[in-house]
Amino acid sequence: MNEVTIILADDHQIVRDGLRALLTVEPDFDVIGEAKDGLEVADMVDRLRPHVLVLDVMMPGLNGLEVTRQVSQRSPKTRILVLSMHANEAYILAALRNGAAGYILKEASAETLVDAIRVVVSGKRYLCPPLSDRAIEAYVQKAEASALDVYETLTSREREVFQLAAEGSSNIQIADRLSISPRTVEVHRAKIMQKLDLRTQTDLIRFALRRGIVSLED
């Protein structure tokens, strides 16, 4: 069995020492380097070409996610296992998208860590439980832009003004109807146009027609 070369990247000495101690227990693991600053990781990996980079997501100098991206570009053969405190799909997704092969939580046991390293070295992806592909999938869905109806974001006063404006009322007429000052109407109107990304009165009427707020029969 070939030796698995490993670089540890964590800014805390105690963590690095702990990890090294745990990993060197495994006979086929060989920790060939340690980095404590995000900026030096990519160079070290480039130089030492390890099989695995165990990387803390929180790194001074350069954020772990960014380090992941750089390393995966410059040394695509090195498998990156991200070590993180965040049991959060967004982080995992960000790490995976940046080229990480595995994502493991810091609270995971030593056995899990060793397992994870073996899994990523074998070319597979590793996600530490309770993290799963399904959870990530669910997150991706949530993060996808939903059909937000900007009209819905208008305040009720703005909706009143919008409707009257779409019906062709002037600012003064609207002010009269709603018992507010024409200046206030003007402000509301500008706000509406901005929110709905409309530029002209024609845009406004077109929007209102499309939404069925006013109809041509009226």
Next chain:
Amino acid sequence: MSRIHGETIINNGLPSYSWLTDHLNSLLQRRNAFVRYAVCIGAVGMAFLLTKTLQKTEPNASLSFVFFFAAVAVSAGAGGFGPGVLATLLSALLCDYFFLPPTYSLYIGRGDIVTLLLFVLAALVIIGVSERLRARTRAADRRFHDLVQALDGIVWEADPRTGRFLFVSRRAEDILNYPVSHWLSKPDFPSSIIHPDDRQDVASRYREAVETGQDRKLEYRALDAEGAIVWLRETVRVLPADAAGPARMAGLSVDITERKNAVKELAAVRDELEALNTITVSVGNSLDLKRVLDTLQTELKNHLKAAQGAIYLTNLLDEDLHLERAWDDEQAALRPSDVLPRSSLASKESPELEHKSNARTSAQLDRLAMQNDIASDAYETLVASLVAHGELQGGLLLYRHKADATMVYGVTFLEALGRQVGVVIQNARLYGELAASQERLHLLSQRLVIVQEAERREIARELHDEIGQALTGLKLSLEMSTRLFPAEGEPMLRSALGVVNELMVHVRELSLDLRPAMLDDLGILPTLIWYFGRYTGLTHVEVRFEHTGLDRRFSHEIETTSYRIVQEALTNAARYAGVQEVTVRLWSGRDFVGVQVIDRGNGFDPEAALFSANTGGLAGMQERAELLGGRLTIESSIGQGTSLTAELPLGGSGL
């Protein structure tokens, strides 16, 4: 003197030229003594000749008296008492000598004495009657004369062809202080006393009157003997040639100087009020002290023609007057001192005002103006203290060139100006203080938001990085130990490991609560999704999340503010709204990020909530939104749910 001249003209002047006596004085009354006695003798002579002629044809003695009675009547009527008596005596003598027998002797028979006496008696009666008539005419004449002389105006008459004055009433001497003789004897005099600027106009008006034959009214300035201006209002009429003489020009000139002055004074008062009003209104337009002072300076320059001046304001600390504005448009070396002792302008109780036309005449003003080396004779100094509610606010020190000083601004004006401007300045100062303290409060509460956020971030980082990592290290050591000493230490080490793991979770949660590191690492969208999951887990309130345009990073401030607003609004919703579901909308428009949190729950009164001590974080949210130049709109009413919308400009100034 004047009286004599007037009389002279009426009684001895050329009768045909005196329009006064045109229709009222008979020719007879203006005869002199010689003429009067000549008429007397002539009349008696005529009576004698007539009687003589009559006696030749019809020698009846009694008839002879008829002509003599006529002669006496004519003499008395024309000449008065003296000629009447003379005519009577002459008639008696002639009758006695020529007609009473014995003729050609002065002997008087007994019977003739009675006749003669009767004649004299009758003659005296005639004289008495005619003298009475004469007196009445003379009284009427005198009355008219007095009327003309007493008239409050100059009555005059002139020859339109030569322009020579023929008559000027005595009043001329009262009004213009020249003797009447000047008008009559010096042909150039009348036009010489007309103000040079009006001379042309007056001459042309006279010409008009002569040419058209119509009355003309004119007003002009004349100069009296002292050279003072006298305003005259004149009516001119041209009288055509008639029985009384050739055409002449008559006029009545009334002194209207007082009226003119009154009008001028009124205009001056009006101008003062107008200036006061204009200055006060434009100065009062602003509540900003700097702008008030700028406007005041401009207005003083424009309306009071103060080419140079200084505005002082009372310093609240030492109560002295400090120079705020100074200008010197004419470079006339106005060097106002920077500080004036308060006492130099006013005492606390009664603000004292001065209006002096010469800065050097007033020692106080000299002190005020300090080193002013102003060309004092050419300048007028106006000093006003600015007072509001009995408190000295400051002072004005103005110099205007006397040539510009068409308006006289009196003490009353300066007092009123000082009071009005004083109030404006006090208001501006109070407003400034209020605005400053409000600004301080606002900055303080914004600072609070910023400091709090920084603090949270720092503690969160500390917890996560330092303590978290230390715990990780500890955990790894413990795990190592369990491997190294599997037999004896295992159970204890396992339990210790459990505690450390628990601690790690705890620290992580704490850190996330304070401020999720995710917000900095990954942005608003992942953080919110994570937060909603956690929120629902804790509160069992579902979050409907709608968003668009968030697949990008925003500024640190916008992400933090959006997150905090959503967090706060959701906390409120869970606490007060009593709902199972809350909708959160997040979108980025062209130039802003919109955040909206809506629930269909209990609702509240936003006004009351914002101003109550327990704002439920609303004030904080508003502060955060405003900090970014955005705004927060809260729509809610009891039972109608709550809609909270924040708009954060992308190009927001931040701080």
